Amino acid sequence: MSSHNVDSNVLKTQMHSLEQLRQKTQALVDCKATLLSKTEILDQKKSLLEETNSERQRLQREKKLLREMLHNINQDMNSLVEVEQSLTKESEDLERSVNKLKHEQYEPLHGNNQYQVNDIRVQNGLTKLPHIQQELEARMAQILEDRRVKWQQEESESSASPTPKRRMTGRSGRS
Structure with missing residues (x-):
């Protein structure tokens, strides 16, 4: 076999390897973008759920102190329970989706075997892509x-103000 055929075969192999790397890198980038987006939505839903839980607990304490407003507080609690259930279901569904995406698509593309993106990148003299966990x-x-920072600001605002701020609005007879 001539030197030219050997060089040609090496170049073909390298071109094929680079094309595979390009395709897999794009798939990884697309998967990562989807994973980050869904994770951000999940974080937002969990944050809303946390806020909803805090608000429900605040309303339960207020109910004991303000019996004359029991009707309005019960309406708020019923609404919050519905929101909480909805957010819980959405969070669970998103968490399942994120885990499935991570384990079935991201990890196989990013992981540690000769056909995965980072190993191909290293073989081609490129740096590894950071893991999504980082x-x-x-x-x-x-x-x-x-x-x-937000909590510190709220603490300093609440210590400067003699009356606590209300989070829920629109209830008659309440400020």
Whole structure:
């Protein structure tokens, strides 16, 4: 076999490998974007669920203190329970979807065998792509920091103001 045929075969093999890498990298990028989007929605739903739970607990305490407003508080609680159930179901469905997407699509593309994106990238002298978990942890750290700052601001505002702010509005006879 001539040197030219060997070089040609090597080039063909490399071209094929690079095309596979391009396709798999695009699939990984698309999968990652979907996973990040769905994870963000899941985080928002869980946050709403957390806020809903907090609001329901606040209303239960208020019910004991303000018996004359029992009717309005019961209406609020019924609404919150419906929202809570809906958010719980949506969160569970999204969590299942995120886990399925992560395990069935993302991990096989990103993982550790000779046909997966990072190994192909390394074989071709490219750097590995970061794992989605690193990005999720960084985003969660930022969310927690943002919450901490928000809570500190709320604490300083509430200590400066003699009356607590109401979160729910639209109820007659209540401020």
